[in-house]
Amino acid sequence: MKLKPIRIYNTDNERWLEILAVLITGILKFVLMDWLEYRLFYITAACLFWIIFIYRKNRKNPDFLKSWGFQNKYLKQSLLFLLPFLLICITGIFVYGFFIETKFMKWHIVPILTLYPVWGLIQQFMMAGLVAGNLKKLTVLDFADWQIILFTSLLFAMVHYPSIPLMIFAFVMEIIFVRAYFKWPNLWSLGLYHGWAGGLFLYFVMGRDLWNELWIIFLNN
Numbered sequence: 001m002k003l004k005p006i007r008i009y010n011t012d013n014e015r016w017l018e019i020l021a022v023l024i025t026g027i028l029k030f031v032l033m034d035w036l037e038y039r040l041f042y043i044t045a046a047c048l049f050w051i052i053f054i055y056r057k058n059r060k061n062p063d064f065l066k067s068w069g070f071q072n073k074y075l076k077q078s079l080l081f082l083l084p085f086l087l088i089c090i091t092g093i094f095v096y097g098f099f100i101e102t103k104f105m106k107w108h109i110v111p112i113l114t115l116y117p118v119w120g121l122i123q124q125f126m127m128a129g130l131v132a133g134n135l136k137k138l139t140v141l142d143f144a145d146w147q148i149i150l151f152t153s154l155l156f157a158m159v160h161y162p163s164i165p166l167m168i169f170a171f172v173m174e175i176i177f178v179r180a181y182f183k184w185p186n187l188w189s190l191g192l193y194h195g196w197a198g199g200l201f202l203y204f205v206m207g208r209d210l211w212n213e214l215w216i217i218f219l220n221n
Helices: 012-035 039-060 063-068 075-099 109-137 145-159 164-183 187-205 210-214
Strands: none
Touching: 012 039, 012 109, 012 145, 039 063, 039 109, 063 109, 075 164, 075 187, 109 145, 109 164, 109 187, 109 210, 145 164, 164 187, 187 210
16 A cells, blocks of 8 residues: 655755754764764764754644654554564574673663663664655655665664674664665654664674763763
8 A cells, every 4th residue: 555645845955954964963973972982962962953853843844743754653564564673683682692691681781772762763763764754755856765775774884884793783774674664654663673673782792881881971080
């Protein structure tokens, strides 16, 4: 069944500006998170900026939320479609973690799996909702879905440079996520599974404790 587009009268110029804002957010990640190690500041600032952006757009026209995928519609279909990916990820991650003797019982994994989906939701809003979604709706260009999916996934992978394993994981995940998003535009499922799969991958495969990383500035003082 072909989805009916929600008419929100967004111009191509506005769509390009939104894509540009996402690119700037990604560039700031390299400066604030990777170079200066202000992880908590960057994530908090990025979340606040995009939450305010979403709020203002919603005040202007409530149909923006549905257009982006902030809706209950298609939630079940999207969750079920992405469930095999999540299960495969969790199985592979735990098997790998077992063989490298990762500390499974560290309590930090609890707040990571609780809070990381929020950051995952913001990331998927930027990548699937704004980048992929806007490229699909542009009137001056006519991209095929596979081209948009490939470009968005490559862009998402590049943001995770210089970690090659993380770039590969992000690339594969985004291909599956954007494909699901185009078929069932729902961001809740993407944010939830992104948070769980990404959080577990970083903890058990990459050996990164995101909870400690958030507070690294305070821990070093």
